[in-house]
Amino acid sequence: MTTLSIGPQHLLPQLRRTAAALRARAPAWLPWFIGRLLSGVGVVLVISFIVFGATQALPSDPARMILGPEAPEHTIETLRRQLGLDRPLVLQYVDWAGQVVSGNLGRSIDSNVPVAELMAGRFANSLTLTLAVAAVAFPLALVLGIALALRRDSLFDRAVLSSVVLFKAVPGFVIGICLVMIFSTSVFNILPAASLLDPALPAWRQPQYLILPTATLALSVATYLLRLVRASMIEAMDSEYVTAARLRGVPERRIIWRHAVPNALIPAIQGVAMTFRVLFGGAVLAEVIFSYPGIGNTLNAAIEMRDLPLIQGIVLVVTVGVVAINLAADLITVLLTPRLRTATRIRARSPGLRNAASLWRTGKSWRVSV
Amino acid sequence: MSRPPSSFRKPNPLLDLLRARQVRFGLVLSVLVVAFALLGPLFAPHAPTDLVGITYGPPSLDAPLGHDYIGHDVWSRVLAGGVSVVWMSLVSAVLALTAGTALGLLAAFARRRVDQTIVWFTDVFLAFPDLILVLLIVSMLGREHWIIVLTVAVAFAPGVVRLSRGIALGVVNQEFVEAAEMMGYPRGRILFREILPSILTPLLVHLGIMLTWAIGMLSGLAFLGYGVAPPAADWGLMINENRAGLLIQPAAVFGPVLLIALFALGTNLLAEGVGRVTSRIEEKTT
Numbered sequence: 001m002t003t004l005s006i007g008p009q010h011l012l013p014q015l016r017r018t019a020a021a022l023r024a025r026a027p028a029w030l031p032w033f034i035g036r037l038l039s040g041v042g043v044v045l046v047i048s049f050i051v052f053g054a055t056q057a058l059p060s061d062p063a064r065m066i067l068g069p070e071a072p073e074h075t076i077e078t079l080r081r082q083l084g085l086d087r088p089l090v091l092q093y094v095d096w097a098g099q100v101v102s103g104n105l106g107r108s109i110d111s112n113v114p115v116a117e118l119m120a121g122r123f124a125n126s127l128t129l130t131l132a133v134a135a136v137a138f139p140l141a142l143v144l145g146i147a148l149a150l151r152r153d154s155l156f157d158r159a160v161l162s163s164v165v166l167f168k169a170v171p172g173f174v175i176g177i178c179l180v181m182i183f184s185t186s187v188f189n190i191l192p193a194a195s196l197l198d199p200a201l202p203a204w205r206q207p208q209y210l211i212l213p214t215a216t217l218a219l220s221v222a223t224y225l226l227r228l229v230r231a232s233m234i235e236a237m238d239s240e241y242v243t244a245a246r247l248r249g250v251p252e253r254r255i256i257w258r259h260a261v262p263n264a265l266i267p268a269i270q271g272v273a274m275t276f277r278v279l280f281g282g283a284v285l286a287e288v289i290f291s292y293p294g295i296g297n298t299l300n301a302a303i304e305m306r307d308l309p310l311i312q313g314i315v316l317v318v319t320v321g322v323v324a325i326n327l328a329a330d331l332i333t334v335l336l337t338p339r340l341r342t343a344t345r346i347r348a349r350s351p352g353l354r355n356a357a358s359l360w361r362t363g364k365s366w367r368v369s370v
Numbered sequence: 371m372s373r374p375p376s377s378f379r380k381p382n383p384l385l386d387l388l389r390a391r392q393v394r395f396g397l398v399l400s401v402l403v404v405a406f407a408l409l410g411p412l413f414a415p416h417a418p419t420d421l422v423g424i425t426y427g428p429p430s431l432d433a434p435l436g437h438d439y440i441g442h443d444v445w446s447r448v449l450a451g452g453v454s455v456v457w458m459s460l461v462s463a464v465l466a467l468t469a470g471t472a473l474g475l476l477a478a479f480a481r482r483r484v485d486q487t488i489v490w491f492t493d494v495f496l497a498f499p500d501l502i503l504v505l506l507i508v509s510m511l512g513r514e515h516w517i518i519v520l521t522v523a524v525a526f527a528p529g530v531v532r533l534s535r536g537i538a539l540g541v542v543n544q545e546f547v548e549a550a551e552m553m554g555y556p557r558g559r560i561l562f563r564e565i566l567p568s569i570l571t572p573l574l575v576h577l578g579i580m581l582t583w584a585i586g587m588l589s590g591l592a593f594l595g596y597g598v599a600p601p602a603a604d605w606g607l608m609i610n611e612n613r614a615g616l617l618i619q620p621a622a623v624f625g626p627v628l629l630i631a632l633f634a635l636g637t638n639l640l641a642e643g644v645g646r647v648t649s650r651i652e653e654k655t656t
Contacts, residue, residue, distance in 0.1 A: 039490065039493070042490070043490070043493050043494050043497060046491075046494045047494060047497055047498075050494070051506070054506050054507060054510050055506075055510060165635070165638065165639065165642070166635065168638065169582050169631075169634045169635040169637075169638030169639070170586075170630075170631045170634050170635060171585065171586030171587075171589060171590060171630065171631075171634055172586065172590075173586075173589075173590050173593055173609075174586075174589070174609075174627050174630055174631050174634075177609060177613075177623060177627055178627065180616065181616065181620065181623070181624070185616050185617050185620070193616075277496070277497075277499050278499070280499040280502065281499030281500050281501035281502055282501070284499075284501055284502065284505070284594075285501070285590050285593065285594070288593075288594060299502070299505065300505075300594060303505055303509040304595075306509075311506070311509070315498075315502060315506055318498075318499065318502060319497045319498050319502075320497075322496075322497045322498070322499065323497045326493075326496075326497070349489075354532070354536050357529075357532065357533075361533075361576070361579060362575070362579075362642070362645050363642075364645070364649060
């Protein structure tokens with residue numbers, strides 16, 4: 001009872017102090033990040049509406065799509081009941097979402113294997129391919145981009161830029177077909193045209209099958225990033241802090257690597273996130289061309305077989321992956337930019353995205369010019 | 371550059387554009403491929419679905435590029451197979467630009483709630499890789515051409531929304547917009563007569579870039595079997611059909627590959643050339 005006498009009126013300042021201490025210790029960007037995270041969760045929710053809606057709620061009847069147009073009416077009715085399609089949509093969605101959240105993506109209609117099981121192996125193959133592309137494309141784009149920026153408008157710069165346009169403009173699958181023509185048929189015939197992986201071994205142990213798909217995807221995605229890095233680096237070298245460092249007599253090598261490059265690479269973080277999105281789309285075509293047993297090839301086959309649970313599972317995993325990558329890019333951008341990291345209020349949801357998108361699209365920095 | 375300073379010339383943006391080599395080259399290339407695709411069917415010696423030879427038959431006087439996987443004349447099919455890619459990519463890029471710009475302007479002009487909602491929804495759609503979104507919708511709704519065109523436009527529109535909103539945000543606070551508002555002009559007039567013209571150039575450049583993307587996307591979809599149905603001719607479809615005979619009859623694949631590549635390259639060079647020239651003009655005038 002005696003403790004009560006030193007009750008709330010003494011406790012309150014104490015609490016206030018702890019709250020202030022907590023606020024002082026918590027990073028300034030935390031409120032922004034929590035908001036960003038919630039918004040990301042909302043995006044995933046709407047994506048799940050779209051995926052569910054596109055596959056189950058659109059005017060096309062899944063039961064009829066599975067059985068084909070000639071199936072008799074009563075078989076379709078039975079299948080509809082089996083799939084639970086006769087229940088209200090909201091119930092169907094809640095049911096489906098609950099299953100997905102608990103990790104159950106359903107059974108493939110075509111092969112009657114759990115979707116998660118079917119996807120796991122394919123997913124590993126696609127991940128291997130993606131990592132291989134990233135390992136080739138990102139260092140290439142960064143190093144070449146910086147090198148070009150330092151030699152801007154030289155013969156080397158112009159030659160590389162004009163040859164890079166070729167890979168940027170020509171669709172990825174056309175590049176893939178050309179590589180097949182050159183390396184696996186008439187001209188060289190040194191690499192396999194089809195990536196018929198041995199399922200007993202992991203994909204990275206069979207590099208001969210990875211080379212052509214990797215080259216196809218790397219050539220078509222590296223170009224955008226390359227130009228982004230080049231433009232960003234040129235801008236950094238033209239900036240006032242570089243001039244100031246030069247006037248102070250800082251050695252040029254140090255200016256490049258310690259002052260300019262770290263700043264120039266900030267937009268590249270968002271650029272890498274954008275590259276992944278393009279890569280996931282392009283991988284569908286590349287995997288089909290090379291018969292690579294990855295997620296894209298499986299998606300194409302699933303769509304052909306009208307295998308709804310498999311389509312839902314793959315699209316959901318890929319899109320959630322993109323959302324997560326974008327979120328990570330935003331967070332890393334904030335953490336690596338001191339001005340943003342210490343700001344009490346970050347106004348943009350995705351800082352630097354607009355500038356990076358502009359650099360990505362046109363090779364020019366974002367400027368509001370009228 | 372070398373013109374004497376005394377000859378005062380009224381600036382003509384079109385002439386400035388045509389003076390740039392990249393723009394000229396891109397324009398000529400695009401126009402040539404479009405002309406080939408549109409006029410080609412008139413000059414085809416055979417109907418694209420006529421069986422005139424043996425499977426992967428060699429070139430002859432009658433069929434200069436040989437025959438394809440079931441004996442169609444490759445040259446006739448190359449001539450006939452471009453129309454679909456050309457019109458579909460053009461229409462979907464224009465649709466995406468129109469819808470995206472309207473939404474982007476609305477977002478920039480309305481601010482707050484409307485703005486946040488629109489931007490948030492672009493986030494949702496930008497989580498889908500373009501091709502996967504189109505595959506998802508097309509596989510469910512059917513493969514009619516107009517559905518494919520619409521979904522490609524839907525896939526590209528969020529990018530346009532972001533772009534046009536971003537540019538318009540820089541414009542809506544300018545004095546001339548405020549002046550128009552103070553003079554009591556209706557909103558529609560301010561949007562379309564004051565703001566739109568001043569942001570049109572970057573949007574048109576983006577239209578060209580989207581055209582390049584649309585060519586890749588639509589020929590890729592045709593390659594996967596979404597688009598023109600098999601007996602008819604289409605460049606993307608031809609690549610897939612004749613892939614197995616690459617060793618015996620490379621022309622049946624190489625022809626369409628070359629045309630798709632040239633078309634995409636032409637539109638890209640044109641768009642980026644225009645972008646470069648206009649930004650140079652802007653730099654000069656500011």
